[in-house]
Amino acid sequence: MKTDTFRGRDFITLLDWNKEEVESILDLALDLKRRFAIREPHSHILPDRTLFMVFYNQSLRTRNSFEAGMTQLGGHAHFLDPGKIYTPALPGKEVAYSTERVSDVARVLARMGDGIAIRCYGDPVDWVYGGATEVIQNFAYWADIPLLNMEDDKYHPFQALADVLTVKEKFGGFSGVKFVMSWAYSPSVHKPRAVPQSAIIAASMMGMDVVLAHPEGMELDDEVLESCEGYADQTGGSFEISNDFKDAMRGAHVVYPKAWTATPMFKPPVGEDSAEKAQEIFDANKDWICDQSVMDLAHREAVYMHCLPADRSFEVTDDVIDGPQSVVFDEAENRLHAQKAVMALTMG
Ligand code: CP
Numbered sequence: 400m401k402t403d404t405f406r407g408r409d410f411i412t413l414l415d416w417n418k419e420e421v422e423s424i425l426d427l428a429l430d431l432k433r434r435f436a437i438r439e440p441h442s443h444i445l446p447d448r449t450l451f452m453v454f455y456n457q458s459l460r461t462r463n464s465f466e467a468g469m470t471q472l473g474g475h476a477h478f479l480d481p482g483k484i485y486t487p488a489l490p491g492k493e494v495a496y497s498t499e500r501v502s503d504v505a506r507v508l509a510r511m512g513d514g515i516a517i518r519c520y521g522d523p524v525d526w527v528y529g530g531a532t533e534v535i536q537n538f539a540y541w542a543d544i545p546l547l548n549m550e551d552d553k554y555h556p557f558q559a560l561a562d563v564l565t566v567k568e569k570f571g572g573f574s575g576v577k578f579v580m581s582w583a584y585s586p587s588v589h590k591p592r593a594v595p596q597s598a599i600i601a602a603s604m605m606g607m608d609v610v611l612a613h614p615e616g617m618e619l620d621d622e623v624l625e626s627c628e629g630y631a632d633q634t635g636g637s638f639e640i641s642n643d644f645k646d647a648m649r650g651a652h653v654v655y656p657k658a659w660t661a662t663p664m665f666k667p668p669v670g671e672d673s674a675e676k677a678q679e680i681f682d683a684n685k686d687w688i689c690d691q692s693v694m695d696l697a698h699r700e701a702v703y704m705h706c707l708p709a710d711r712s713f714e715v716t717d718d719v720i721d722g723p724q725s726v727v728f729d730e731a732e733n734r735l736h737a738q739k740a741v742m743a744l745t746m747g
Pocket residue numbers: 457458459460461462550558706707708
């Protein structure tokens with residue numbers, strides 16, 4: 400398909416893109432991956448372009464894949480620590496000479512560069528579900544250059560792109576692939592839900608047979624679930640929810656167990672503002688761990704996926720994440736290629 404309509408667009412959630420567009424992004428990502436592998440120069444794609452990266456939270460993969468990706472495309476990625484600039488803030492959250500209104504920051508950066516990428520979830524927005532999405536959407540409203548979501552409290556679209564790219568590489572396509580996104584135990588309840596939400600959006604958009612597994616109390620956003628049901632109807636795939644970890648894994652081609660926080664962690668009206676209640680739900684489900692006996696329930700060609708960082712010995716055992724079925728480093732690597740594709744198409 401023609402991709403010149405991609406130029407200038409934001410990449411905040413996959414819900415704003417359609418299946419054909421995502422397939423085009425994946426095709427370009429695979430081509431860029433091939434060119435990177437043989438060291439075919441491609442620094443002519445974004446010469447002299449600048450991406451401003453604002454990280455309210457920590458990161459290994461996201462920061463380094465965007466930064467390396469911009470360098471390889473011929474541009475530059477500039478890291479901005481919100482604590483070392485005037486922290487971008489929405490009206491009502493401003494503190495004199497400590498913060499700067501998002502609308503002002505966005506318009507300043509848009510005069511100097513070609514894209515703004517933001518990561519924001521959890522503590523910086525005081526665990527108000529949707530608070531970080533509001534920050535990112537406000538940036539996007541005021542900046543007339545592409546806004547890239549590097550993970551907010553609802554979506555992590557670049558992780559999801561890398562995930563489905565990895566599935567495409569491992570299984571050759573999406574039809575008939577059983578993709579199980581499951582909750583898993585972690586000692587930390589401070590876990591965003593952007594990864595599972597974007598993963599099930601991407602997997603169902605691409606037409607996989609998607610199962611979302613979690614204990615009661617770990618429900619995801621109703622709007623996301625409705626979107627997944629809609630994609631399943633459109634593509635001929637399927638979407639189911641299970642509260643049974645082991646049953647969900649039977650016959651799975653993709654086993655993707657990962658912790659996310661319980662609903663009570665968020666502030667009302669979404670949650671109860673109770674980290675203690677969230678902790679109780681976590682503690683009641685410590686047996687949601689991916690060990691080899693769980694992998695043995697899956698398809699014999701199943702792959703183990705995780706966005707990383709993983710909580711080893713809690714979400715997954717070492718023998719699984721370090722074992723032959725694990726594709727976690729392919730996923731991490733594919734962040735680079737998927738993001739380069741989006742940047743090339745939107746910032747070119
Ligand atoms: N998967 C992921 O987004 O990793 P980082 O938190 O290290 O960026």
